[in-house]
Amino acid sequence: MRAILPISLIFTILISCSTQTKLPQELKGNWLSANDSIEWIISLQPDFAVYDNKFWDYKSISGNKSKFVIKLTEGTQTISLKAVLEDSLSLKITDNNNIDKRLTRKKAARPDFRNYDMQGFEELQMMDDTVTIRGFIEDYDPDIYDGTGSIYHRNVFSNVFEEEETRFNIDTTGRFEARFRAFNLQIIYLSIEGSSQTRIVIQPGSSAMIGFNNLLLDVTNDARKWEGLTDWQINHYMGEYGRLSEELILLLHHLYRNSNTSPLKKFDAIDEMSQMEYIGWRKEVYSQETAMMDSLILEMRNSKKAEECVHGILEIELLHHLYHYQISGTRFQYLAAPYIEQIPELNASSLNLINTDFLSYLNYLNIFYRQQPLSNISEDIAKYRLQFMLSQSKSTEEQKLIKELIDVPAITAELLNQGNIYPLESSDYDLFLNKRVAALRKPYNELWSKYWEKIPDSIHLHTLLKELDFVLDKHNKNLISQLYAAYCINRFFENNPPGPELNLWITNNIDDPILKKLSLEYHKKEAEAASEFADYAENTFFISQIKNAEEGDEFFNKIIQQFKGKVIYIDFWADWCSPCRAGFKPAARLKKEYAGKDVVFLYFGYNCKNERWDQVIKQDQVSGYHYWLDKEQGKVLKEKFGIIGIPHYLLVDRNGNISADQAPDPGNRAAIRERLDELLK
Template identity: 25%
Template sequence: MKNKILIIILSILCIYSCKQQVKVNNNLKEEIVTIKGKIHNYQNTYKTGRFTYFDAITRTIEHKIISIDSLGKFNFSFKLIHPLYNSVFFEIADKNFTEFMIKPKTNYDVVIKEGKLIFEDKWEEINKQISTFNNELNKALKDKLPKFKNINIKELSTTEYLNYQKEMEIEKLSFLTSYSKKNNLSKDVKSYLKSKLKYKSAHASITARFEYSQGFPKQKKILPKDFYKNIFNEYQITTFEDIQSRECIDYIANIVTVLSNKDTTANNKFEFFKSFNFFSPTELDLLHKLFNDFKTVSKTTEYLKFLEKNRDMFVELNWRYNVHILLKNINLLSSGLTKDLVISQGLEKYYFSNNLRPNNKEWKQIENLIDNQSILKYLKTESFKRTLAKETKTVSNEDNIVISLEKIKEKYFNKYIGKVIYIDFYATWCGPCIEEIPYAKQMHKEFENKNVVFLNLCAKSKLEDWRNFKKKHELGGENYLLTDEEYFILTNEYKVKGFPTYILLDKKGNVSEYNTLRPSSKISIYEKIDNLILKE
C-alpha cells in the first residue's frame, strides 16, 4: 500500500516537474531581423514599398513602409518572435513576394532581379529547397490534389471530405519522409514542411464547418458528431516549430472564432451586459428585446438614440462578451500550446486591436489557463503597449477627429451623394491591389452610365508613386491620394484593417457593407451594387 502511495506521489511530482520544464524551455523572445537589399536596374519609379507579416502569438498584422533611395537600395529592421514562412509579404517595385523564410535574430541581404526576390548565402538555398519540394509533391500527387480542392463540392459529405483531407495529409507526410532521405533537406526546411502539411489539413478540416452555395462562407446547420472535439484532439500544437507555417496560424485563428461564438444565447448575452450595472432599466429592457430580435429592433428610433448615447460602451461590451465566451469554452482544448495560443490570438482580436485590456478578474482567469509563461508575459506587455495610447488621448484630440471626419466626407464623399459609392482603399505597393485592377476595369464597364461611382482612395504612398501608378495602370473611376491623417480617421470610420479594403455606400452615403466583396468576385458584387442602385 505504501509503495502504491509512493508511486502516485512520484507520478504527480514528475508531471509537475515536466510542466515546469515546459515553462522554462519553451521561451519566446522578440529578436531583431534586418533586411538590406537592392533593386537591379532600378527605374526610380516607386520610392516606397511595404513589408507585412503576422505571427502565431497574436496574429497582429504588422506593416513597415520601406524607403527606396535613388540607387534602388533599401534597409529596414523589425522585431520577430518566431520563424515565419508564407505569412510574410514583401511588396516592392510593383511586385509581391511571399514564398520565403524569415527567422528572428538574423540579417538578410537580398536582390530583386528580373521580377524575383533572391536571398544571399544559405537562405536562398533554404527557399529553393521548399520551392523544389512543393513542385515535386505536386507532380507526385497531381492526379489527387486538384480532385477535391474546395469544400464546395456537393458530391462529398462533410465526413467524406474530412477523411479525404486526412488521407492526403498522410500521403504528403509519407512523401516528405521518402523525399528527405533522397535529398539533403536542411533541418529548418523539414521542420517547416512538416508543419505546413499537417496544419494545412487541420485548417481545411476546421473550415469544413462552412458551405459556400451563396458565394460566401456560411455556417452549416448540421455537422458530424464531435466535429470540433475530433479536430482539436487530432491537431494539437505541441512545439513552437509547429507555428511557423501560415496554415497553423490560420488554424489557431479559426479556433478562436469557433470558441468565441459557441453556445451563445440571447439570454446569456443579456445577463452579461446587465452584470456591468451600466445601463438603466429602460435601456436594459431595450437590450433584452434587441438580443432576441436584432433585425427588427435595430431599425427603431429608440435603438438609434440608445446607440448614439451608449455607442462606446455597447461596442466594448460586445468585445468583452466574445472574450467571456472564449474563456468559458477554452477547456474544450487540452492544456498546452494550442490553448495558450488561442487565448493570445483571442485577446488580440477582441481586446488589443480595439484598445481594450483584460480586467483584473479576467487576468486572474487567463493566468490560471495559460501554461507557457513567456506567452503570458508577452501578452501583458502587449496589453500595456497597445492600450497606452488610448489612455493618453485628450478630449480636444477626439473633438478634432470629429471635425476632421466631417471635412473629409465633404471633400471626398458628399459630392457623390445620390449615387451608390464603391470605395477602394489601396496603396501603390500593394500586390493584391494590383491584381484586382483588371477586374475593377471590367466592373467599370459593367456599370457604365449607371448610378454608381467608383472611388479609389490611395493611402500610405508618395505623391509621385501615386501619379505613376495611375498612369501605368490607366485607373478609371474617381482617384484621390489621402494624407496619413485622413487615412487614419477613415480607417476608424470604415473599419479598414489593410489593403485592399472595399466599402459599399448607399445613395445616402450610409455604409451598406464594410469590407465588401472585391471586384474579382464579379457577379456576387455586381448584384450587391445593382440592388443598391434599384433601392429608393
C-alpha cells in the first residue's frame, strides 16, 4: 500500500519546486553570447538582473535543476525568459519573441570581433544631451570598497557647463548610476574609488551599462593579482557603444603595452631633442604605432568604427605633442619654418574629439597662433596693439619708435635665418632662433611690458576676433576651426567681461548650431555670474601689500612667517589662466576636507591686473589668503621657484621651509592628500 502525502505537504513541495524569487546559485553570473564570447547579454545577480541595458527586479523564478522561467520587472514592464542550463558554463535563454540565444560565462581569451560592424561613423555632429552610465560590482562588499566612484569627462566646454568630474555613490547591492551633460562622442574614464579605473565610449543621448565581475574583488583585496589581468577580463558592457568600448579596451591596452615608445618618452624627448630631430622622430613613432595597430585590428577583425577611433586618437596625440614642443623644458621655443611645414593638418572630423588630448591640442594651437612669429597672425596682432600704444604715448621719441615698428615688414623665415651658421637639426640652431626672435621683438616686448596693464578690454576683444577670423578663413569654417573659436571664446569669457560685440560675432560666424547655442548660452551665463556675487566668499582674507626690499624675496619670507606652525599650500594663478581657474573647484573640495586642520590655502595673483584679479576672487568665490604680486615681485618668485607656466603649486612645511616646489595640483586628489597628510604628522 502506497503512503499518501498530506495535501498541505504536496502544495509546499510544488511551490518550492516551481516558484520563488531567490536566484538559484547555478544561474548567477554574467552571461555572454556564445557566438563570440564577447557580447554581454544578461547578468543574473542575487538582488537584481541586468538585461537590455537596464536593471530589473525578479518577479518570480520557477523551475528546478536545469530548466527555469525567470520573470523580470522594471517599472510597469514585465518580461519572461526561459532559461536552460546546459552545463556550468552554458545557458540557453528564450525571450518573449521565442528567439533563442546561446550564452557562455567564459569570455574570449583571443578576441575575434568578426567584423561585426564594417560601417564607419557617419559625419559626426556636435550634440547637447545627457549621458547615463549605470553599472554594478559583482559580489559587492561595502567593507572592501569605499562606496563612491567618479566619471572623468572632458570636451570643448569642460568647466563651462559641467565639471570634468561627476561623482556617484554605490548602493549596498553594488549598483550605481551617474548622469552628465555631453556634447560629442568621447572616451570617458570611470573610477571605483580605491579600486579600479576603466574607459567607456559614450555619445550624447546614449546610455551605457558596465558590469565589474567578481575578479574586481580579488584585485581590490590584493593589487598583485592584477599581474596578467586587464580590464578585458573584468569588465562587461551593454549599450549602443558597448562593443566599441570592449574593442578600445583591448586596442589601447595593446598600444600602451607594446609600443616601443612610452607616453612619458614622447614628452621627455621634447627636452632631449632639437625641434627638427623631434618632429622627424615623433612622426616616425606615429607611423610605427599606426602600422602596429592596423595589424592588430586586422588580426582581431575589429569594427570600422574601432579602426577610425584608434586613428583619431593617434592623430590628435601626434598633433598635441608637435605643438607642445613650443613649451620646451624651462623655456619657450620658437618654431622654424621647416618644422611648421611638417606639422600635418588635423582632419576635420569630430572623431578627433574622442580623446582628451584634443583640449591640450587646442591650448597649444592657441599658443602657436598668438606667439609664433611665423603663424601669420601674431605679427598682425602685435601691430594692432602698437596702434593703441601710439595713441597713449606722450614721448615724441617713443612715438617715432612705435611708428617704425608698425611699418616694419612682418617677420619671415628668411629674416629669422639671417646670420645663422648652424645646421637646422642642431640644438644650437634652436638657441640661435630664440635669440634671433628675442632681438627682433625686443623693442615691441619692452613697449608691451610698459603698456599691457593699460590695454582696455576692447583691444583684447578685437585682437581675439582678428585671430578667429583668420583661423576660420584658413580652414574654411570646418568643425575643428569652429571648435577652436568656441574654445578661445570660452577662455576670453573667463578673463574679460562679456559684451554685445562678441555676442554678435558668435551669431554671425559660428555655423554649427550646437556650438553657437552653447557659446551664446555661456555668454549669458558669464554676464549673470559677473553680477551674482556682491561680496567675497566666507573666509577670504587679503594680505596687505608689502613694498619691495633690496633683499629681493624678503616680502615672500614675511608672508610665509605669518603662518609658521601650519602647512601652506600655495597656488600661483592669474585671471586670464583657464587651467588656473579650473583648479578652484577641486581646491574648494580640498578645503572642506581639511577644514579645522593646520592647512593654509595661499593664493598669489601672478602676472595679472590687480582690478581683474580682485574681481575673479569674488566671482569665483575663492576663499583662503590672497596676495597680489606686482611685476617685480612676480619676477623674483619666477626666478626663485623656476616658474615657467601657471598654475604652479608649492607646499611649505610647518617650519616655513619649501617642501615641494612642484606640488601636485588640487585635481590630483590622491597625490595632494598624501603630501598634506605627511606634512601634518
